[in-house]
Amino acid sequence: MNQLCPRFEKAMVLLSTRWVGLILFELLKGAKRFSEMEADLPISGRLLSDRLKLLEKEGIVERNIYSEFPVRIEYTLSEKGKALEPVIKDIQRWAEEYISAEEIASKEEE
Amino acid sequence: MNQLCPRFEKAMVLLSTRWVGLILFELLKGAKRFSEMEADLPISGRLLSDRLKLLEKEGIVERNIYSEFPVRIEYTLSEKGKALEPVIKDIQRWAEEYISAEEIASKEEE
DNA sequence: TATTAAGATTACTTTTCGTAACTAATGTAT
């Protein structure tokens, strides 16, 4: 039925998961705490939690616990995660060149 | 609230739309008819139709009608669509390097 | 014991999916 390379298909499905791209973009800037990401991204805590768990399971994100007061938990990209940088950079370049201001303005219409 | 570049966010949301990546991958190989894509991709006609309309609206895909018997309709990438090639190529490279065979085998588990 | 941060859980609403049946346009066979 379908002629796709299973690795590619798996990667595509993973990267197409809603908000995963934006989370990767956040983490490419450096280690982030849960609440920082929650503030920066347009998603709720429940979803952020789900996605971080998914990315951790996939070996893309690492969760580091620092036993301070109060406890600090930081999320960082693994090597596998950092290797996605070119994808994100390409998307940024494409967006700069091809997404027009009008398109963004007309978000709420239709 | 959020600190993201709106162009980037828009691009990310668009490219994160389920199946959009796989459709782009199909079309990077050249012009495709509706039924060919339906056969190659693991999605239903309804969704394929939805996504093609979305991509046409976004100026990424072009729809060409040939009045033969029976009518032939081909989908191709616009310049804006072709400009996404690096993104897809990067994802392919990443998948080759980082998606292991075991991960694919264990699709149905958990 | 009251507070604070991280994040999990719950209860509930809204969107999106997927299947299968249906429509439209056009050419062919009878």
Place this chain on the structure above:
DNA sequence: ATACATTAGTTACGAAAAGTAATCTTAATA
């Protein structure tokens, strides 16, 4: 002329997933 193929979708609708906000949990202070 009428009935049937073929391609390319569209519609309807129940099922599944995604979304939100508010409420718990845990652990270490002050």
